[in-house]
Amino acid sequence: DVKVTQSSRYLVKRTGEKVFLECVQDMDHENMFWYRQDPGLGLRLIYFSYDVKMKEKGDIPEGYSVSREKKERFSLILESASTNQTSMYLCASRAQTESNTEAFFGQGTRLTVV
Amino acid sequence: AQTVTQSQPEMSVQEAETVTLSCTYDTSENNYYLFWYKQPPSRQMILVIRQEAYKQQNATENRFSVNFQKAAKSFSLKISDSQLGDTAMYFCAFRTSYGKLTFGQGTILTVHP
Numbered sequence: 611d612v613k614v615t616q617s618s619r620y621l622v623k624r625t626g627e628k629v630f631l632e633c634v635q636d637m638d639h640e641n642m643f644w645y646r647q648d649p650g651l652g653l654r655l656i657y658f659s660y661d662v663k664m665k666e667k668g669d670i671p672e673g674y675s676v677s678r679e680k681k682e683r684f685s686l687i688l689e690s691a692s693t694n695q696t697s698m699y700l701c702a703s704r705a706q707t708e709s710n711t712e713a714f715f716g717q718g719t720r721l722t723v724v
Numbered sequence: 725a726q727t728v729t730q731s732q733p734e735m736s737v738q739e740a741e742t743v744t745l746s747c748t749y750d751t752s753e754n755n756y757y758l759f760w761y762k763q764p765p766s767r768q769m770i771l772v773i774r775q776e777a778y779k780q781q782n783a784t785e786n787r788f789s790v791n792f793q794k795a796a797k798s799f800s801l802k803i804s805d806s807q808l809g810d811t812a813m814y815f816c817a818f819r820t821s822y823g824k825l826t827f828g829q830g831t832i833l834t835v836h837p
Contacts, residue, residue: 641823650733652815653827660823668824700769706823712759713825715769 613637616701616716623723629688631719633701640706642684643713644668644676647698659684660706691723726751728818730828737806738836744791745801745831747816757819758792758799763830764812772814775799806835 617632635642640661645653645668655668657676665676673695677685684703688695698720704713727750737743749758760772775783775792782790787807791800803810816828 643825645827650829652728652730652829655824655826658824698767702769702825704823704825712771712774713819718767 614701614703614714614716616699616719618719619717621719621721623688623691623721625692625723627688627691627723629691629721629723631686631688631699631701631721633684633686633703633716634682635684635703635714636682637703637705637714638681639703639714640681641704641713642678643702644674644684644686645700645702646670647700647718653700656686693723695721696723697721726753726818726820726824726826728816728826728828730816730831732831733829734832734834736834736836737803739806739808741806742802742804743806743833745803745814745816745833747799747801747828749797749799749816749818751797751818751820753820755820758790759817759819759825760788760790760799760801761815761817761827762810762812763815764809769815773801803833808835808837811835 614635643658644656659665659678675687700718701716702713729748756777758775762770773785787804789802813830815830819825
């Protein structure tokens with residue numbers, strides 16, 4: 611069974627803290643993605659990675675960075691958390707092919723910054 | 725840049741009836757893929773149906789079907805014989821062969837008994 615695992619379902623952090631959100635997939639997928647989900651805005655892409663050590667900015671990268679040292683793990687880093695980063699964060703992965711392969715998602719991390 | 729628009733924030737339907745969710749997109753690409761994802765209260769995103777842009781035939785998966793109008797850049801989802809378990813947020817998504825997946829704003833669907 612396909613599996614994308616996010617390290618926490620709920621997280622509460624203080625303003626200014628450095629926050630790490632971890633995502634692990636067991637499907638040997640090349641592509642991995644981080645989205646944030648906000649009401650009325652849908653899912654917005656923060657960063658994505660085509661392969662190990664490769665990353666590309668998405669639509670809203672400000673205030674975030676990522677790390678992909680191993681193929682199975684893609685980390686999202688909030689260098690200095692702010693209250694406007696309170697959101698639901700979703701990780702996804704997919705195989706890098708030309709076909710219509712779908713993306714598989716983790717169960718999300720609901721982050722609250724206080 | 726690609727954009728995806730879902731103009732219906734919320735929809736409701738009676739059990740066993742049919743409902744259609746709308747989606748439009750904008751792209752200059754010719755080769756792309758379209759998806760409908762479902763997100764129930766558990767938050768787990770599940771693929772409902774997919775459509776390749778080069779295929780003229782509309783995709784169907786059991787009670788779910790799409791109406792793909794390439795020239796109009798429209799991709800609606802029809803759910804027939806609605807069931808209580810269909811209650812969820814539905815997202816339309818667009819992907820080029822390049823790989824980046826762009827989502828719409830989502831439509832909350834409630835199925836009433």
